Amino acid sequence: MGEALAIQGGPRAVPEGAILGWPEVDDDDRQAVLASLAGCAHAFGPNCKAFQQELAAWNGAKFALTVNSGTAALHMGLAAVGVQAGDEVIAPAYTWSSSATCALHHNAIPVFVDINFDTMNLDLDKLEAAITPRTKAIVAVHLHGLPLDMDRLMEIANRRGVPVVEDCCQAVGATWKGRKVGTFGACAAFSFNQNKIVCSGEGGMFTCDDPKIKARAEKLWYFGESIEPPAGQTHELFALGWMYRNNDLTAAFGRSQLRKATRNLAAMRVLAARLAAALEGTPGLILPREVPAGAGHNWYNFTVRFDFQVLGMAGEPSVARDRLVKALQAEGVPTDVWQGFILPAMTVIRAKSAYGKGCPWDCGHAAPVTYDSTAYPVARRHCDSHTGITFALRPPNGPGQVDLVAAGIRKVLAGAATL
Numbered sequence: 050m051g052e053a054l055a056i057q058g059g060p061r062a063v064p065e066g067a068i069l070g071w072p073e074v075d076d077d078d079r080q081a082v083l084a085s086l087a088g089c090a091h092a093f094g095p096n097c098k099a100f101q102q103e104l105a106a107w108n109g110a111k112f113a114l115t116v117n118s119g120t121a122a123l124h125m126g127l128a129a130v131g132v133q134a135g136d137e138v139i140a141p142a143y144t145w146s147s148s149a150t151c152a153l154h155h156n157a158i159p160v161f162v163d164i165n166f167d168t169m170n171l172d173l174d175k176l177e178a179a180i181t182p183r184t185k186a187i188v189a190v191h192l193h194g195l196p197l198d199m200d201r202l203m204e205i206a207n208r209r210g211v212p213v214v215e216d217c218c219q220a221v222g223a224t225w226k227g228r229k230v231g232t233f234g235a236c237a238a239f240s241f242n243q244n245k246i247v248c249s250g251e252g253g254m255f256t257c258d259d260p261k262i263k264a265r266a267e268k269l270w271y272f273g274e275s276i277e278p279p280a281g282q283t284h285e286l287f288a289l290g291w292m293y294r295n296n297d298l299t300a301a302f303g304r305s306q307l308r309k310a311t312r313n314l315a316a317m318r319v320l321a322a323r324l325a326a327a328l329e330g331t332p333g334l335i336l337p338r339e340v341p342a343g344a345g346h347n348w349y350n351f352t353v354r355f356d357f358q359v360l361g362m363a364g365e366p367s368v369a370r371d372r373l374v375k376a377l378q379a380e381g382v383p384t385d386v387w388q389g390f391i392l393p394a395m396t397v398i399r400a401k402s403a404y405g406k407g408c409p410w411d412c413g414h415a416a417p418v419t420y421d422s423t424a425y426p427v428a429r430r431h432c433d434s435h436t437g438i439t440f441a442l443r444p445p446n447g448p449g450q451v452d453l454v455a456a457g458i459r460k461v462l463a464g465a466a467t468l
């Protein structure tokens with residue numbers, strides 16, 4: 050009989066305060082933000098312009114536009130590739146909500162494809178069946194930092210004539226065959242929110258290579274104005290736009306964090322490998338599968354799944370999983386359910402509720418689309434059995450913290466049948 054679980058009154062496996070927060074903020078960050086504050090261009094200032102250039106160079110894009118969220122960049126991407134009212138946009142059934150709701154913001158219809166259990170990404174075997182004559186974009190999500198097989202995805206998309214918008218919000222620095230994600234599709238969206246690998250508080254970046262795509266995205270980005278209209282800036286609106294631009298303080302922080310991204314990514318890969326090795330063979334734990342050949346994972350989120358049969362836990366999988374997560378948290382293991390719902394089961398989708406009056410689903414240009422939440426069994430199985438680990442695998446945390454996390458996980462799983 051091992052030590053009592055912390056949730057049952059035993060000692061914690063991970064002492065209070067042992068796991069350090071993210072991101073690591075140092076004097077470089079402080080100086081960058083204070084210098085921006087001392088300047089007098091707080092809206093789209095010099096840091097915004099520099100951040101665009103630096104991110105474009107770092108990722109290998111011709112153009113970058115700094116935005117106030119990754120969601121904004123996704124919406125700009127759909128507008129830029131020509132999605133219109135009533136069009137269909139394909140997204141994985143399991144991802145962040147806005148990978149799909151960006152379509153609704155453009156009065157277009159999300160269509161879901163189940164995921165592959167091993168990669169947790171959209172199942173490329175099921176993609177073609179979801180493409181219809183109305184499919185006008187595929188949102189290619191590199192979930193948790195594992196890139197999709199971009200050779201296969203682009204072959205299907207190009208053959209069927211459907212543009213790809215890459216959702217790289219979690220995948221900063223991830224690579225496919227040595228090339229950074231975000232460089233394969235027509236354009237890409239990055240997020241720089243609190244949890245992301247380049248954190249600027251909130252924010253993100255839109256990237257692309259084609260000047261026409263850039264020009265269309267730019268209109269949505271800034272009210273619908275054209276930044277370089279034929280006769281100077283007149284504030285005439287050339288399209289329906291939003292206000293998605295970002296500000297100088299945020300860009301200053303983002304630039305400073307971007308300078309550390311390559312170093313942080315290298316550390317994360319080492320720490321993820323250490324955790325995987327420490328947990329290998331733990332009964333009832335399904336570790337991330339070996340990274341597919343060609344993929345460079347960034348380990349944004351180290352997601353594990355539980356095998357409830359092996360753990361001797363009966364009943365609803367999500368209830369058993371929640372019990373395990375609570376027990377892990379009581380041990381001090383910083384883990385959480387990343388996304389508790391598959392997208393087709395979310396109320397907004399099930400109720401077909403967007404801007405009202407049945408649009409976009411009842412729009413004259415649309416064909417009927419149904420959402421049957423049982424049609425995505427792999428996404429459901431993954432969703433109900435997973436928990437994720439993020440900050441513990443990032444600097445300033447190191448091997449000591451990873452070993453504590455591994456010990457906490459092993460301890461809870463050994464006592465799972467008592468929960």
Ligand SMILES: Cc1ncc(COP(=O)(O)O)c(C=O)c1O
Nearest residue numbers: 118119120145148218219240242
């Ligand atoms: C996969 C994915 N897509 C899109 C987003 C949206 O990014 P943001 O929160 O910056 O709008 C996020 C993050 O929240 C995400 O994880």
